Amino acid sequence: MTSIDPSYYLSNQNQSREVNNSLGKDEFLKILMTQLQNQDPLNPMEDKEFISQMTTFSSLEQMMNMSKSIDTLVQNQTVSPVIQYSHLIGKEVSYYRIDEETGEVAEPKEIATSEVKAISQNGGYAVIELDNDTKIYTDEVLRINDPSAE
Structure with a gap:
């Protein structure tokens, strides 16, 4: 029995063709x-059909x-929340002070202000790290101020 060299019939095997199924x-x-070009001139497409x-x-x-x-x-x-909120670094933010024991807004409500030193991410949400070693979420920000503009 004679063997056939596979290179003769497998030479085009590696070439693939992409098929686009969408119009x-x-x-x-x-x-x-x-x-329109191939329609019957004696029986053209009706206006309603063309429209x-x-x-x-x-x-x-x-x-x-x-x-x-x-x-x-x-x-x-x-876009990563860290990148999305990176423009806040160096800005001053105001927020309601959080009671460290309960994790809720302290009563009576007291507004604290601190400069943003970093942005991190926790569970897909942006976390603002402040100069006073507090970490808050972006939805806790009440006001953003640019101290260099004053």
Whole structure:
């Protein structure tokens, strides 16, 4: 029995082809133009049918634009909270003082102010680290002040 060298029939094996299963607006326009060019001149496409296809095209384009906008929004939302709030470093923030025993806002409510020295992350939320060794979440900030602007 004679053996066949596999390099003869496997030489193109590593080449792959990507298949795009989605139709975009360019493909839709090409199909529509081909349909218009190849229609029967004695029995042309009715106006209602043409308007319907143009409406479909317009809807497709709007959905694609909305999809891009949603993708951009999602991408912006996935920015690290540390980066998102890093502009607060060096700023002065005011917040309600927290009772260390209960972890709740101290009664009577007392506003404390301190300079932001760092931003960290805990459980997906940004934590503001202050000069007075206090750590607060961003939703606890009442006021942001730039001491260098005064």
